[in-house]
Amino acid sequence: VNSPLRKVPGPWYAPLTTLHLRCLFSTGSIWKLVERSHAKYGPIVRLGPRQVWISDKEAMKQILLKIDLPKVAMYSEISRDRFSPGLFGEIREEPHKRLKRFLSPAFATAYVDNLEAYFKDTVRDLLDKYESQVLVDSSRKGIIVDLADDLHNVALDIMGECLFGKGFGQTNPETKTRTERHGVDEKVWASIPRAVFDGLSERYQMVYVKRFLRKLGMDLKFDWPAEMITSIDAVVQRRKRVSECERRDLLQYLIEEGTKPDTGAAMDTRDIIDQLSEMLLAGSETTSGTLGCLFLELARNPEVRSKLLASLPPLSFADEIVSSKAVRKEPQYEYLEACIKENLRLHPIASEMGRCTGKEWVTLMGYDLPPHTVVSASYRDLHRNEQFWPLAQRFWPERWLSEDKRGADPATTSMDAYYPFSGGKHSCIGINFAWAEMRMVAANILSRFEVTEVPGQGVDFRQYITMQFRTGHWKVVLKPRRV
Numbered sequence: 001v002n003s004p005l006r007k008v009p010g011p012w013y014a015p016l017t018t019l020h021l022r023c024l025f026s027t028g029s030i031w032k033l034v035e036r037s038h039a040k041y042g043p044i045v046r047l048g049p050r051q052v053w054i055s056d057k058e059a060m061k062q063i064l065l066k067i068d069l070p071k072v073a074m075y076s077e078i079s080r081d082r083f084s085p086g087l088f089g090e091i092r093e094e095p096h097k098r099l100k101r102f103l104s105p106a107f108a109t110a111y112v113d114n115l116e117a118y119f120k121d122t123v124r125d126l127l128d129k130y131e132s133q134v135l136v137d138s139s140r141k142g143i144i145v146d147l148a149d150d151l152h153n154v155a156l157d158i159m160g161e162c163l164f165g166k167g168f169g170q171t172n173p174e175t176k177t178r179t180e181r182h183g184v185d186e187k188v189w190a191s192i193p194r195a196v197f198d199g200l201s202e203r204y205q206m207v208y209v210k211r212f213l214r215k216l217g218m219d220l221k222f223d224w225p226a227e228m229i230t231s232i233d234a235v236v237q238r239r240k241r242v243s244e245c246e247r248r249d250l251l252q253y254l255i256e257e258g259t260k261p262d263t264g265a266a267m268d269t270r271d272i273i274d275q276l277s278e279m280l281l282a283g284s285e286t287t288s289g290t291l292g293c294l295f296l297e298l299a300r301n302p303e304v305r306s307k308l309l310a311s312l313p314p315l316s317f318a319d320e321i322v323s324s325k326a327v328r329k330e331p332q333y334e335y336l337e338a339c340i341k342e343n344l345r346l347h348p349i350a351s352e353m354g355r356c357t358g359k360e361w362v363t364l365m366g367y368d369l370p371p372h373t374v375v376s377a378s379y380r381d382l383h384r385n386e387q388f389w390p391l392a393q394r395f396w397p398e399r400w401l402s403e404d405k406r407g408a409d410p411a412t413t414s415m416d417a418y419y420p421f422s423g424g425k426h427s428c429i430g431i432n433f434a435w436a437e438m439r440m441v442a443a444n445i446l447s448r449f450e451v452t453e454v455p456g457q458g459v460d461f462r463q464y465i466t467m468q469f470r471t472g473h474w475k476v477v478l479k480p481r482r483v
């Protein structure tokens with residue numbers, strides 16, 4: 001009754017309990033309550049005793065850029081070691097700054113351009129798999145594939161190639177062994193993504209137990225599976241032995257330059273694994289989920305799809321892989337670029353991001369928020385606000401085109417109402433990487449196939465950290481385009 005948050009609009013039960021929030025977080029449905037609540041109460045809404053969600057454009061700038069609120073403590077719980085986390089889980093200001101400064105060169109456009117060869121290997125694996133299915137498709141009506149699953153596997157393998165020194169063999173089980181297989185058990189290697197994701201959910205599920213035990217002076221530690229450490233260590237040690245650098249990838253960068261952000265000591269294999277695993281978490285489902293939504297929008301908007309396909313010359317399986325650099329630079333891909341931007345607006349993979357007021361009072365939208373208030377930045381609601389995005393629910397890539405190509409359609413004037421990669425000091429370090437991957441994967445599939453949805457699939461989303469197809473599956477028909 002006396003809470004300083006009592007003036008913030010919201011449902012009657014919000015001040016009383018967090019039970020509904022816990023339940024909705026654990027079922028991945030929190031975004032639905034947030035969506036309904038913004039629609040009913042407006043851009044600021046209280047959904048728990050100390051929890052508010054904000055989607056106001058000016059307040060968003062304050063949260064991310066001007067006041068720059070810290071991340072909620074929950075982030076650090078995803079790390080194996082709270083005192084030596086990866087970039088995503090690092091919530092201490094100074095170590096985060098040092099770690100980000102150190103990692104940034106490995107995510108610059110020029111560095112990512114050099115990783116293209118490894119992206120291409122994985123895209124080729126996917127096309128080879130589809131080609132073998134097309135060859136036995138006697139009906140010529142097209143092949144049915146689980147695109148959500150395939151995109152996820154592609155994202156994992158690209159991360160494997162660029163971060164861990166080799167792909168995880170998820171995209172195409174038929175792929176022949178490529179590089180750096182020495183001394184590594186293939187089964188263990190293929191299990192790394194599962195181990196990383198399982199580790200995350202284990203740490204998440206145990207978060208309240210961990211906190212309770214910590215109060216009693218016990219620190220519950222989680223480690224990666226021993227065989228995973230041994231396998232990655234084999235790759236690291238081999239690279240250290242080989243005098244000539246074989247691959248200029250992130251792994252190499254960490255081996256040569258990596259120092260711990262708090263002590264400055266050289267990173268050992270476990271530290272490297274911590275960094276890479278958090279990158280794998282932050283960089284795989286994000287990109288594959290976003291690409292999944294792009295294909296969903298294209299499948300459900302035939303006019304946009306036809307226009308896009310008309311802009312992409314058809315290719316055969318034998319043709320070269322289209323590079324992401326080409327998509328970035330060549331005018332024929334302008335409409336594809338617009339589709340990707342529009343998809344990032346409509347489907348920001350992180351629909352909300354948890355921040356908190358820390359030790360000070362903070363005033364946002366005229367409300368005084370006391371210390372330790374959780375403030376969720378509601379990107380999804382901002383991205384769908386009619387005030388900034390006319391016909392906001394419509395997938396309308398024309399918004400992003402230059403004036404001469406747009407005709408009478410409204411231009412995008414609201415770049416400050418657009419945060420697909422967040423903003424401020426915690427903005428996405430992988431933005432160039434993600435763009436490169438989305439460009440290459442989308443251009444190569446769409447240049448070769450007409451993509452339509454298998455009818456009768458109810459698509460729903462769930463969000464734990466990122467927004468994903470609820471079942472993890474989504475089937476499409478891929479019909480080769482006429483070359």
Ligand code: HEM
Pocket residue numbers: 071087088100278279282283284286287290348349350353354419420421422425426427428429430431433434
């Ligand atoms: C379409 C794909 C992607 C989207 C939409 C996306 C979005 C985001 C967003 C919104 C954040 C901010 C999180 C927060 O404020 O709490 C973030 C952070 C981060 N992203 Fe991405 N991301 C994508 C791909 C990637 C990739 C490919 C990588 C790595 C290869 C990556 C690595 C990270 C890391 C390490 C952070 C934490 C940065 C920090 O706290 O300083 N992301 N991402």
